Amino acid sequence: MRVLVAEDHAILARTIATGLRRQSMAVDLAASGDQAERMCLLAPYDVLILDRDLPVMTGDEVCRSLRALEDPPLILMLTAAGTLEDKVYGLEELGADDYLAKPFDFSELVARVRALSRRAPTPPSVVHRYAGISLDLARHEARVDDRAVELTPKEFAVLQVLVEARGEAVPHRELVRSVWDENLDPRTSAVRATVSRLRGKLGVPDLITADAGEGYRLCR
Structure with missing residues (x-):
């Protein structure tokens, strides 16, 4: 929110x-x-x-x-x-x-x-899919290869940005702007920490890659 x-x-x-x-x-x-x-x-x-x-x-x-x-x-x-x-x-x-x-x-x-x-009006169910991940935006439900994954609101939001990018790199600053708020220092480790937790919960360590100078992407 x-x-x-x-x-x-x-x-x-x-x-x-x-x-x-x-x-x-x-x-x-x-x-x-x-x-x-x-x-x-x-x-x-x-x-x-x-x-x-x-x-x-x-x-x-x-x-x-x-x-x-x-x-x-x-x-x-x-x-x-x-x-x-x-x-x-x-x-x-x-x-x-x-x-x-x-x-x-x-x-x-x-x-x-x-x-x-x-x-607020409940949006119609919209499911985004990419790289074996499905995100139900209305219900805030995430699945990987049909396995339910419990995510925090921040983790879900980060994964949503990456899924919507469909394999394109998402710069660190773009994740900060989209998921956090203007008060967050863009140099913070919050994004890296959230991505690290996401990797663990998704169960596929290489699913989210970090490209030096470019950002994060889904790669599968």
Whole structure:
């Protein structure tokens, strides 16, 4: 799940992002309303956690703007404006999908984000196949030579990128951009560690090869 946190309080934004990443979510940050709007136009976020009191462009303006999109992210307003009137206005007039007042319990925030993600339309079953691997994208199920393989969300996402490349090399930076979030240092060992675990779970050590200077590819 990819989440954008639009919050101008830097410490709170980093705290929320860290907690959501520990829940296996990819999280980006925006410190102003215009930045949040721009990022939502450039990337397909599943959920936008939106403060109403943002600089340059208010959260209210962002919400109205995104609601005009053909496929807007689900919006959770997270704000100090917590009266009943504020909540009704945010949900009914602005079109937010959910509303949570500050201060809040983090476990409730996680539960609400997950509940919103379940409200997204379920895509038709799409199965991608290559090199003996089949991936059911709707059910998040992976099989190798008809053997079920249990994968974490990150492992599944990495394998999906490689399967869709159909034997072409996928650069390290492209995997970082597609599977993690903009906060991840591209020099990190996270990709190598995930690919290493994938090799072990797939049971075919040479199925994923690393080409120096090019990236990772499926080779079978």
